[in-house]
Amino acid sequence: MESVNIKRENTQKKHVEVKKNVVYKTDNLNLWYGKDQALKNIDLDIYENDVTAIIGPSGCGKSTYIKTLNRMVELIPIVRTSGKILYRERNIFDKSYGVEELRTQVGMVFQKPNPFPKSIYDNVAYGPKIHGIKDKKLIDEIVEKSLRGAAIWDEVKDRLKENAYGLSGGQQQRLCIARCLAIEPDVILMDEPTSALDPISTLKVEELIQELKQNYSIIIVTHNMQQAARISDRTAFFLSGEVVEYTDTDTLFSNPSDKRTEDYITGRFG
Numbered sequence: 148m149e150s151v152n153i154k155r156e157n158t159q160k161k162h163v164e165v166k167k168n169v170v171y172k173t174d175n176l177n178l179w180y181g182k183d184q185a186l187k188n189i190d191l192d193i194y195e196n197d198v199t200a201i202i203g204p205s206g207c208g209k210s211t212y213i214k215t216l217n218r219m220v221e222l223i224p225i226v227r228t229s230g231k232i233l234y235r236e237r238n239i240f241d242k243s244y245g246v247e248e249l250r251t252q253v254g255m256v257f258q259k260p261n262p263f264p265k266s267i268y269d270n271v272a273y274g275p276k277i278h279g280i281k282d283k284k285l286i287d288e289i290v291e292k293s294l295r296g297a298a299i300w301d302e303v304k305d306r307l308k309e310n311a312y313g314l315s316g317g318q319q320q321r322l323c324i325a326r327c328l329a330i331e332p333d334v335i336l337m338d339e340p341t342s343a344l345d346p347i348s349t350l351k352v353e354e355l356i357q358e359l360k361q362n363y364s365i366i367i368v369t370h371n372m373q374q375a376a377r378i379s380d381r382t383a384f385f386l387s388g389e390v391v392e393y394t395d396t397d398t399l400f401s402n403p404s405d406k407r408t409e410d411y412i413t414g415r416f417g
C-alpha cells in the first residue's frame with residue numbers, strides 16, 4: 148500500500164503559475180472497447196515542458212488515455228471514440244492527419260524495455276534512417292546526441308556494435324528513451340516506464356525525466372504515487388474512466404479538492 152503522507156521532497160518545486168502553451172487539449176473524449184466504456188468525458192489540457200502524471204487504480208483507463216494521444220488504440224479493432232484531441236491545435240482524429248506524422252512528434256516509452264534485437268547503435272539509428280536520413284556522419288551524430296540525452300552514452304560508447312539485449316534492464320530502458328529522442332519528438336509518452344526496473348535504475352530514469360522536461364513535454368502513467376509526487380508538475384487522478392481531479396501536483400497531494408482523490412492518495416483504496 149502507498150504511504151499515507153506523500154510530501155514533495157523538493158519544496159522549491161512549488162508550482163508557480165506561469166502561462167504555458169497547451170500541447171494537448173482533450174475535449175470531451177469518450178472511448179469504448181466494444182460496449183464497454185473505458186474513458187468518459189475527458190477534458191484535459193497538457194502543458195508544454197511539464198511532466199504530467201496520470202495516476203489512478205488498476206483498470207481506470209490510464210494506459211488507454213495515453214495510447215489515445217498517439218492513436219495507438221486504433222490498432223484495436225473494437226475501439227470507438229468520440230470527442231476531440233487537439234495536438235498543437237490540430238485534431239488528431241481528423242482524416243487528413245497521418246498517424247506517421249503524429250508519431251514523429253510524439254514518442255512513446257513502454258512499461259517493459261523493448262529494444263530491437265539489433266546493436267545499440269542500430270536501435271538508435273533506426274528512427275532517423277526510416278525518416279530518410281542517409282548521411283552516416285549525421286546518423287553518428289544523432290546516435291551520440293540521443294544516447295547522451297538519455298544519460299547512457301558513457302556506459303555504452305565503447306560497445307555500440309554490441310547487441311542491445313546485453314544491457315541491463317535499466318540500461319535498456321534508457322536506450323529506448325534514446326531511441327525515442329533520436330526522432331526529435333515534441334512530446335514523450337511514458338507508460339509506467341520504471342515499473343520493471345530496480346530502485347537505482349528507477350532513480351536514474353526519474354532524474355533523466357527531470358532533465359528531459361527542459362526540452363520536451365512528458366506525460367507519464369505511473370502506479371507509484373511517490374513517483375508522481377517526486378517528478379511531476381501536474382497530476383490527473385483517473386477513476387473508472389473519468390478524471391476526478393487534475394491540478395498541480397503539490398495541491399493534488401497536499402490539498403485535494405475531491406474526497407475520492409483524498410481516499411486514493413491516503414491509501415484507502417486502489
Ligand SMILES: Nc1ncnc2c1ncn2[C@@H]1O[C@H](COP(=O)(O)OP(=O)(O)OP(=O)(O)O)[C@@H](O)[C@H]1O
Pocket residue numbers: 180185203204205206207208209210211212223370
Ligand atoms: N484491448 C482491450 N480490449 C478490451 N478492453 C480493454 C482493452 N484494454 C483495456 N481494456 C479495458 O479498459 C479499461 C481500462 O484499461 P486500462 O488498461 O486503460 O487501465 P489502466 O488504468 O491503465 O490499468 P492498469 O493500471 O492495470 O494498467 C479496463 O476495464 C480494461 O479491462
